[in-house]
Amino acid sequence: MKAGPDIAMVASLVGDPARANMLTALMTGRALTASELAHQAGVTPQTASSHLAKLEGGRLIEAEKQGRHRYYRLSDPDVAGVLEGLAGLAARAGHMRVRTGPKDPALRRARICYDHLAGDLGVQMLDSLKKQRLVRQTKQQIELTAEGERFLSNSLQISAQSLAHPRRPVCKACLDWSERRHHLAGTLGAAIMTRFTELKWAARDAAPGSRVVNFSRTGEKRFAALFGDGE
Amino acid sequence: MKAGPDIAMVASLVGDPARANMLTALMTGRALTASELAHQAGVTPQTASSHLAKLEGGRLIEAEKQGRHRYYRLSDPDVAGVLEGLAGLAARAGHMRVRTGPKDPALRRARICYDHLAGDLGVQMLDSLKKQRLVRQTKQQIELTAEGERFLSNSLQISAQSLAHPRRPVCKACLDWSERRHHLAGTLGAAIMTRFTELKWAARDAAPGSRVVNFSRTGEKRFAALFGDGE
DNA sequence: TCGATGCTTCGGCTAGCATCGAACTATGAA
DNA sequence: TTCATAGTTCGATGCTAGCCGAAGCATCGA
Numbered sequence: 001m002k003a004g005p006d007i008a009m010v011a012s013l014v015g016d017p018a019r020a021n022m023l024t025a026l027m028t029g030r031a032l033t034a035s036e037l038a039h040q041a042g043v044t045p046q047t048a049s050s051h052l053a054k055l056e057g058g059r060l061i062e063a064e065k066q067g068r069h070r071y072y073r074l075s076d077p078d079v080a081g082v083l084e085g086l087a088g089l090a091a092r093a094g095h096m097r098v099r100t101g102p103k104d105p106a107l108r109r110a111r112i113c114y115d116h117l118a119g120d121l122g123v124q125m126l127d128s129l130k131k132q133r134l135v136r137q138t139k140q141q142i143e144l145t146a147e148g149e150r151f152l153s154n155s156l157q158i159s160a161q162s163l164a165h166p167r168r169p170v171c172k173a174c175l176d177w178s179e180r181r182h183h184l185a186g187t188l189g190a191a192i193m194t195r196f197t198e199l200k201w202a203a204r205d206a207a208p209g210s211r212v213v214n215f216s217r218t219g220e221k222r223f224a225a226l227f228g229d230g231e
Numbered sequence: 232m233k234a235g236p237d238i239a240m241v242a243s244l245v246g247d248p249a250r251a252n253m254l255t256a257l258m259t260g261r262a263l264t265a266s267e268l269a270h271q272a273g274v275t276p277q278t279a280s281s282h283l284a285k286l287e288g289g290r291l292i293e294a295e296k297q298g299r300h301r302y303y304r305l306s307d308p309d310v311a312g313v314l315e316g317l318a319g320l321a322a323r324a325g326h327m328r329v330r331t332g333p334k335d336p337a338l339r340r341a342r343i344c345y346d347h348l349a350g351d352l353g354v355q356m357l358d359s360l361k362k363q364r365l366v367r368q369t370k371q372q373i374e375l376t377a378e379g380e381r382f383l384s385n386s387l388q389i390s391a392q393s394l395a396h397p398r399r400p401v402c403k404a405c406l407d408w409s410e411r412r413h414h415l416a417g418t419l420g421a422a423i424m425t426r427f428t429e430l431k432w433a434a435r436d437a438a439p440g441s442r443v444v445n446f447s448r449t450g451e452k453r454f455a456a457l458f459g460d461g462e
Numbered sequence: 463t464c465g466a467t468g469c470t471t472c473g474g475c476t477a478g479c480a481t482c483g484a485a486c487t488a489t490g491a492a
Numbered sequence: 493t494t495c496a497t498a499g500t501t502c503g504a505t506g507c508t509a510g511c512c513g514a515a516g517c518a519t520c521g522a
Binding site for chain 1 (some may be wrong): 307313
Binding site (some may be wrong): 016018043044046047050051067068069 | 479480481482483484488489490
């Protein structure tokens, strides 16, 4: 009938609740085993195995065998982008998952979006970077300024050269579903999040599959010193 | 169990072939009646009505009543963006719709992406704009240059002021599923496409629901003169 | 007022698919 | 070897959701 890519095919893959749970679990950026994903999705291993085969067939995830485990990860950052987009549409339609756990406020405050910081603090950081003119956002595009490069090197020991990547932009605006505003993605967003973890300013929540990021007391202070909305 | 937006909810809406057909039909940016959408989807009016109610409930589309017709449109350009994203994932997974019609090459050459030009010519236009330094693309962001403003005014009678919009950026990079590269979206992308139509350089295909854009002979020449890879 | 058209609601049918129990294969440890 | 664990395949089951026929509103034109 029609030409074009079969979007129903891939959307229906995401459309099953169990598979959607698995995919959101993989939004942490970590590779997870089949049984971990089964647990996340709340189904038995057999069922999970069938789901994972379908997701792999649809090229949404990739598997790597390691001993008797199979580790699954999202096949591409673009997949994470589309998932965030879907989350945005769901959020604006008011379709939140019913059983809102106690973790919800923490999730809105700071969470992992694939490999970078999202939520209230993520949005706040990008705002502050712009205000301090460390990045320049023209319309839809973000660019690191010379001043920004100095800042990264001095305050966070991140060298601008290390951010270059053949296929991924350094800075990218990513729409935040909880804040409905942009936060910082790209290799820079990822590098900053990594640095936060290394400095023990922040750590991912211990609960498996949780996207919550917990800031330490000192981390919170340092973050505020660098990116606080201050006055 | 989990907090966060219910992405399975909205993905399952897109996941049904009939609904996906309707949504792709609405990617033309035009508002269509319930019966037109039923025809596009290949289902009876009753079935279509049920689908449309679900899509409306999920806030993916909006309806407007006019006489005894109900006109449906995508509720937001963001919806179109997510649909294009899904199309990208489907294309890279090799999941194209089976019955590839004769229109397919035309579709890849030039088509409407919501309200702007996509396909080979869309990508070529953005490339040329950058090469001529009429827009500047830093990393992910596109910006109109002073020279670009003059060009628009002189060659296409588009004034830069008319492009301002409270919620929509002037320039935006939109990923093209057939070319896997960016073309120009935003109010500028839309304005240029409108101008092409007004000048009768190009027209949307007459077949209802078709996204194909046909260029006239003169249109083709003028387009090549402005944006040809010529040199 | 009458008929035609566009769209929706209702009810029943059917197919597809998610689910799980049971059985099977592969890896690692003792 | 033997046992435990991770994962898959197979077959049966049951529910969901898409589908259409028939009937019911609403709007338009005569």
